[in-house]
Amino acid sequence: MTKFADLNLSPAIIKAVNRLGFEEATPIQAKAIPLGLEGKDLIGQAQTGTGKTAAFGIPLIEKIDVKSPHVQGIIIAPTRELAIQVSEELYKIGTEARVKVLAVYGGSDIQRQIRALKKGPHIIVGTPGRILDHINRRTLKLGNVETLVLDEADEMLNMGFIDDIESILETVPEERQTLLFSATMPTPIRRIAERFMKSPEVVRVEAKEMTVPLIEQFFVKVPEREKFDVLARLIDVHSPELAIVFGRTKRRVDELANALTMRGYIAEGIHGDLTQAKRMSVLKKFKEGKVDVLVATDVAARGLDISGVTHVYNYDIPQDPESYVHRIGRTGRAGKEGMAVTFVSPREMGYLRIVEQTTKKRMQPMRPPTWDEALEGQQRITMEKLEEAIKEGSVDEYRQVANELLAEHVDAVTVIAAALKVLTKEPDKTPVHITEERPLPQKRDHYQGGGGDRNRNRRGKPGQQSYKGNRKPQRRTSGRRP
DNA sequence: AAAAAAT
Structure with missing residues (x-):
């Protein structure tokens, strides 16, 4: 030493x-x-x-x-x-x-x-x-x-x-x-x-000392349209002190932050299109604990030293494996434990293995929590708060009302259960829509339905139209990715 | 393909 x-x-x-x-x-x-x-x-x-x-x-x-x-x-x-x-x-x-x-x-x-x-x-x-x-x-x-x-x-x-x-x-x-x-x-x-x-x-x-052994790494296999509910439930079950949710694009970060706020989480987004003043104020609030969930693009993946981040959720699997290392490094700092959960859509499973090869560490599979488990998580939080209040013993001002309630209802369990229900934030089912970005590996679209979006099929074949006039010889194979 | 970074 x-x-x-x-x-x-x-x-x-x-x-x-x-x-x-x-x-x-x-x-x-x-x-x-x-x-x-x-x-x-x-x-x-x-x-x-x-x-x-x-x-x-x-x-x-x-x-x-x-x-x-x-x-x-x-x-x-x-x-x-x-x-x-x-x-x-x-x-x-x-x-x-x-x-x-x-x-x-x-x-x-x-x-x-x-x-x-x-x-x-x-x-x-x-x-x-x-x-x-x-x-x-x-x-x-x-x-x-x-x-x-x-x-x-x-x-x-x-x-x-x-x-x-x-x-x-x-x-x-x-x-x-x-x-x-x-x-x-x-x-x-x-x-x-x-x-x-x-x-x-x-x-x-x-x-x-490098491999950050204190970070538990998990992945959840989840289809794109179920991601948000899974995220909300995971947050309910884990009840992180401070969490960072990483999204792939600025647009998704905005949408995720809004959707989380709508469901009652104290969340804010940060990405490179915000003014510098806004970026700083969001970060400050997060560091002070006034914001529980920071939703971020990779702008926040690197180097930022925010103490007390207990959970990192990769809502989208990062584009390159190194980014993964940086992202999960936001938790488990200063000798504390941290948890990282990466969302993987079924077609991205192969890519997940590539990330694992780079980090030389397997991620453990995690089952998406059910609504009931999310509720249990929230009930646990309420219980913990209750225990805390009992321990502190500062409840004298409520004894009078408590006695009145018990006198009216006889059954103490019903009264306590009602109190718990009022205090517990039940997992929300408010429907939200997060715009799906273009997926990573361009598989050809089997879906040829007449959806009215006539450009749809063109997107998969870049260059076919525009290169006609001035096509360079070496671009001949450009219609298909290697 | 996206994000970051000068205006």
């Missing part, structure tokens, strides 16, 4: 770290901080929740010359929320040392950011697009940067930020320290490391 006190850190950092309540360094911190302090290039394979922000943040902050007004460190992150979260953590670590950290991301007032940039921040945390925007406006100069961090590098690659990152790298001096963090290490990431890093040391959190 490594203590922060043994890591040769300056008093200001030790003080900040103590104030944050950290004593022992996590495995990735114990390995990465000494290397970072030496100035070595570093590849860190770890997920969020392993303490990786501090792992690169502490050496980065140690190296800052606070008397210099130049930007000396830059961190690039894949989503705005992650950039905000990282900047907040760095601010906490660096405030005692008087290190100025600024988050720079899209969707917020650029003039305000420009004014903040003029105040001479030492560290910038940002998303690729907005960083580039500032570079082009000459409001951000990276000529004095000594440390560059690529956070969640695999995600940035998946999202096609590679060109942006290269453009940013061109404005950063070559003699710098580069730190790259990534949950997975696919070949393209290794290639980036070879191109932009100088004999990097690789720091990995051991496999045992």
